[in-house]
Amino acid sequence: MDPEAVHALVQELFVADGPVDRPVRIASLVAFQGDHRTLTERDLPRIAAALIEVEAEPRPAHPTLTDPLTDPLTDALARTLHSLGTVDLDDVRAVRLGPEAFARHLAVAAPDADEGLNAADARTHTRLREAVCAHILRFLVLRSRFVAAAEDAAFEERYAQDIVAAHDHLTIYGIDLAHSPDSWPLDAAYLSLQTETDGGGGPGAPVEQAPAEQALAGRERVLLWGVAGAGKTTLVQRLAVSVARGDLPAPLEGLRGRVPFVLPVRRFRHDSNHDRHDRNNDNGNPNTNTNRSNPNTNHNSHSNPNTNTNHNSSHNAFPEPDAFLSAVRYPHAAAQPPGWAERVLSDGRGLLLVDGVDEAPEDERERLREALRELPTRYPGNVWLVTSRPSAVRQNWLASERFTELKLSPLSREGVTAFIRRWHAAARQDITDRADLARLSGYEETLLDAVRITRDLGRLATNPLMCGLLCALHRDRRGYLPRGRKALYDAALSMLLERRDRERAMQPPDGIDLPQEPKIRLLQKLAHWMLVNGRSEMDRATAVETLARHLPAIPHAARQGGPEEIYRHLLNRTGLLREPTPGSVDFVHRTFQDYLSARAVVERHDFDFLIDHAHLDDWEEVIRMSVALARPDECGYLLEGLLAARKDARPIHARHRKLLAASCLEHATELDPEVRSRVHRYTRDLVRPTSLEAARALGWIGPIVLEMLPDPSGVSDEEAHRLAVTATSIADDRAIDYLVRLRDRTSWAVRAQLAGAWRRYDTDRYADEIIAHLDARELDFPVSDLGELRALRRLGGRPCVQVAGALTPEQLTEGLVAERLTELWLAYDLGEGPDLGWLAAFPHLHTLRLSHRNAEVTGVPEGVQVIVAGP
Structure with a gap:
């Protein structure tokens, strides 16, 4: 079918002009009657024949027909087209009916159209009538902005209801194994998280904190970072549901009336051959090509994750607006009015929630970035929230396009x-x-x-x-x-897979009763397929095929059902899988997928496979978990492989591998001391960062880096600042022992870095060992919660205080030391038109700094200078 050819034929049926600011009767628009006719009724068979040629399936040749205009099917369709001149419907009502109901109207208007048709042609005519009606309605929508607006409003009402239905629930793990459902209403389960931003970037700049659901207040473009499990997707759900319902808090009133597009990045990829498993090359036997006693086994079949997979290179990293809904498999995508998404974005009414940049393959992220540069420019006025794990995108990844970078704070x-x-x-x-x-x-x-x-x-x-x-x-x-993480996940799997139904005293509703270990092994097969194929979601058919290939090796499962039955059992009874859209399946959280992938890799002894892909950030968690699961000799082999030089490796990838080896050390239960020593030796120079960006990047390694940082006592203030940045990036109280050696520095940058890190550590210990010793000159001391406020008062207060947490005026009046306070920085959202008359309790206060969101305040005491920080 050629859509352009069909559109041109349908256009011929209607006059080119006509009012577009009100509903118009279809009969007055047809081009074969009235004062402005451009067709005669004799033209209808010609148009009908052309429509049949492009729309109908090939039919057996009629032995006596030589002219298609005399074909009974052509005559039937021509009569149907002629009935357009008698239908008592306006264009708005017709469009709202939809193709099927509108086709029925034409059938009533031309009751004798099917006379003389055989049964096959009658069925073809029915299909043609509905197909042509769909094109007619599309023409009417494109012709009239008024019709489009009416149809858009009707569709948006249905779409909003579907958004709420799809996203207004959360899984709360193991709430009640005996009675309760696994899914809870979003309103009941949602816990407001905090976002933070450096507010300007320099040392000592305010760390603005705000409830995560308010992160978009006053901002059109936000890139939100968060580690696995931090709540990024939950925030996306919360925003989508709140906007769809129109139930918005005051700071987010600017989002009212917008249309939310929930766009998980993992749905954008459509490999033309993604159902193939050729790359595994194990003929259904998960133990083929493995040697448990030899950690040096080399699996060439896994050396390239793209083997035997035909990726569609022409596929864009980001869909065009009219493909948004189909790309995320919205079940009613076909019902959207033609050009609807384009109109929403052109009018600046969209809320685009792009979730999970890290779930795009690394080689596609640059194209995704280009799309996130181009689309906001092409469609100004829309609001964008893009989420990612921090390891997947560098700092300032979208800064050139005016995206504000926010980070989901760890739970306080x-x-x-x-x-x-x-x-x-x-x-x-x-x-x-x-x-x-x-x-x-x-x-x-x-x-x-x-x-x-x-x-x-x-x-x-x-x-x-x-x-x-x-x-x-x-x-x-x-x-x-x-x-420990390994023990936690093992226990979680046991709870979800083994004890869940037993505690509910349930008989298996599907007749399948699998012990824990076969379930884990089957789930590992699905997770391993996703790992090898670079996916975090797979088609249902692919999942069933994967299980079919592996069931013969797991007889306990094979005896209880076929692959389709086993798939449904894993989906319905494990609590680990879900079908986010019809025809697709994923794990309820990426961390479970990573853990099960690691188990599969370790069991298959595919350590060379891991080493070959260690430069890819989305493999980091799998590699760390593999170290936690592996035997001592296997750990040594994997870590040595990460350290080894590789031909043609880029320097940045070599550095990444070595740092990854260092981050794995704390997960190894038992490890040859020589291997541990080599990891330290190879990474020693890497932990003397030469830039602030490099210093921050070391934070993902974890507490093990504290053992490798150099003694800061003899370094310059500039290097001491970088070391402070690295150490304060590690949210573990062991960092305090290292930071103690930096607390007496006179450098303002070092002091500001140490003061700003307070919220990451035990409140009282950090107060006594760090805060109490910092030179207070020109330094703002941060307070993010009531515990820190009380600790600072216990230390005698400070002249300059930066309040980053939402504390009440009563708490601040009681907690701040009035005789000492001279400068106050309120770096949080104060709400609508706050009255700051309570500041009169601080007689020596002369400077008040506010977030740009709090520009409109009242009651500031006379003599207090107000400074508003920029966005």
Whole structure:
């Protein structure tokens, strides 16, 4: 079918001019009647024959027909077209009916059109009538802005309802294994996170904090960073649902009336041969080409993740507007009015939520970046939120296009407490037994104490995903928690795969009863396929085919059902898989996919496979988890491979591999001391950063880097500042021991860096060992929560204080030392038109700095200079 040819034929049926500012009767628009006719009724068979030629499937040749104009099917369609002149519908009503209902109207208007047709031609005529009606309605929409607006409004109402239905729920892991559902309403489950920005970039610049759902207030373009599990996708859901409902907090009133487009990057890729598994080349046997005793086994079949895969090189990294809905597999994408998305963006009414840049292959990210440069320029006035893991994009990745870079903060101590209390409150909703309620309350308090006191748990409880797992496991194990990431994920898999249905006292509804280990192995096959193919989502058919290839090697599963039945069982009963759109499947969270991928790789002994791809940032977590799962000799082989020189390797990739080796050390349970020593030796020079960007980049390595940083006592102030940046990027209290050696520096940049890092560490210890010793001259001391405010008061207060957390006037009046305060920086959103008369309690205050969002304030005492920071 040639759409342009069909459109040209349909255009012939209607007059070229006509009013477009009100509904118009279709009968008055046809070109074969009225005062402005350009066709005669004799032209209709010609148009009908041409439409049949491009729209209908080939038909057997009629032995007596030589002229298509005498074909009975042509005559039938011509009669249908002629009925357009008798239909009592205006263009708006016709478009709202849709192709099927409009075709029925034409059938009623031309009841004798099918006379003389055989059964096959009658069916063809019915199909043709509906297809031609679809093109007619498209023409009417494109012809009239009025019709388009009416049709757009009707579609947008339905689309908004579908957005709410699709995104107004969250999974809260293990809320109640015995009774409750796995999914909870977004409003009940959502915990507001905090975003932060450096507010200007220089040392000591204010770290502005705001609730994450308000990150777009006053901003049209935002790039939001967040580690795995930090809540990026949840924030996208929250914004989409809030805008679709029109239920917006005051700071986000600027989003009212916008149309949300939820655009997960992982959906943009459509490999033309993505269902093929040739690259695995194991004939369904997961143990082919493996040698458990030899860590030097080389699997050439895995050396290139693109082997035997035909990627569509012409596919754009970002879809065009009219393909937005089909690209993300919105089930009613075909119902959108022609040109609708283009009109939304052209009018500046869109909210584009581009989720997961890190889930695009590294070699496609530059094309994605070009699209994110070009589209906002082509369609100004729309609001863009782009999310990514920090490791996937460098700093200032979209700065040239005026994207503000924000970062999702790790959960503060107060945030962790709020999450744990919210989780247990949700769990209590369906419990009626008093003894169970008492036990749950006891679990809540012991978990809060454990997270505060136990360092390993405190390091894990930094984001909603990990906090949810900790809550679920703590309850599931009656107050016992595993320590370390590997133990946590093993326990989580046990909870979700083995104990979930058993605790619910359920008989398998599908007749399949699989133990934990076969489930894990089958899930590993799906995760491994995604890893090898560079995907975080796969077609349902591909998942079923993958299971079919591996089921013969897992007889316990093969005996209970075919691949389709096993797939449905894993989807419905494990809690780890979901179908985000019809026909596709992914893991409920990327971290589970990474962990199961690592298990598969270690079992297959594919360490060369890992080493070959270690320069790719989306493999980092898989490699770290593989080290945690591997045996000592395997760990040594993998780490040595990361350190080894590689032919034609780019210097940046070689550095990346060495730093990755260093980050793996803390995950190795047992490791040859010689290997550990070599990792230290190879990375020693890499931990003396020569730029601030390099210093920040070292933060992802983790606490192990603290063992390799040089003694700061003999370095210049400039290098000391870079070392401070690196050490304060490591959110572990062990960093305090290193920072103590920098606290007496007179350099303002070093002092500002140390002061600004307070919120990352234990409040009182950092106050006593760092804050209390910093020279206060020209230094703003940050306060992000009530605990820090009280600690600073205990130290006697400071003359210049920067408040980054949303504290009340009463708390600030009580907590700040009035006799000492001279400068105050309120680096957070104060709300609508705040009255700052309470500042009269500070007699020596002479300077007040405010965020640009708080330009309109009242009640500032006389003599206090107000300075508003730029956006």
